[in-house]
Amino acid sequence: MKRLRDRGGRDGGGPRSAVVVNPAKQTNIAKLRRTITETLASAGWPEPLWLETTVEDPGQGQTRKAIEAGAEVVFVCGGDGTVMSCVSAAVGTDVALAVLPAGTGNLLAANLGISGDLAAGIEVALERGRRRLDVGVCEGRVFTVMAGMGFDAQLLGSTSETTKARIGWPAYLLGGARHLRDRPMRVTIRIDDRPPVRRRARTVLVANVGRLQGGIRLFNDAEPDDGYLDVAVLTPRTLGHWVRLWWAVLRRRRRVPRMEVFRGRRVEIRSNRAQPRELDGDVIEPGRSLDVEIQPRAFVLCVPQPEKDADLAVDAAAVASRAERRVEDAR
16 A cells, blocks of 8 residues: 655645535535635645536536646545546546545545545645555546446445435445345456356446445455456345345455455456446446456545554544644634
8 A cells, every 4th residue: 555745835835726526415515615725724725726516517627627727636525426527537647636525425435544524534635645546447437446237236226315315325225125136147257368257147346445335345355556456246146145145245254155256457247138337336327248447556545644554444533533633723
């Protein structure tokens, strides 16, 4: 887990920054803007450029505008869809993204120990810890967390925004329950130049990180900067199969029944019929194929500086404590 540290602004002060915010995920934009601006000012950073997303442009255009304006750090305030759009614009640059999570997803943030607390999220950027991460590329679109075909996309498509807003990530369990007994798909999977494997699967996941909703770790060895994609093929056929599969996942067992795991840099999936598909939690158009490849070290993310545990998702509390002290000092 290699981390970088930036050198600050050219004049020795704080770096220039921008905020890309999804207004649909915020209840008080004015308060959010005041908090970010005042916290940055207390640390000697200049006032950030403020850019709001739209339905037509969920973050990519705003991030490009921020980069063109000279921003060295771009704060991204929104859900996984907003983060994915902003990453698309930051790929191939040295501009660091700082995620300020909102919504029910934020799986990239959860995997890297980035708190949902606003003050802690800002503190991560102020401490200037940096990590250059891989992205997955699918049909010209990038993702940071995972792509999927089959049940996982059905689950996402069946979960209402209202239910997610009311109860959070457990809403996905309700959305997926209605599809547990759906018939499997016949898939052919080719990884890199290896011979293809054929399975009757319920879902195929191609992941850049290891954790799912609720902190559940599906891939024990996945790291977002190792240059590899981790592929899970789930083949449960009965309710009992599902129970045994998830029980083994929750117990962090190395061998999980009805699940095979592969690793590679390029993954080609073919189904016998069109299937629901998703990228980073956003359902995309159905299709009979899902082709993904890794783009190593594609963008820079602001990450916490751990105190004890190398797993940032375990040691996330440390940066929150430092953020509280900064807020108290600013007052």
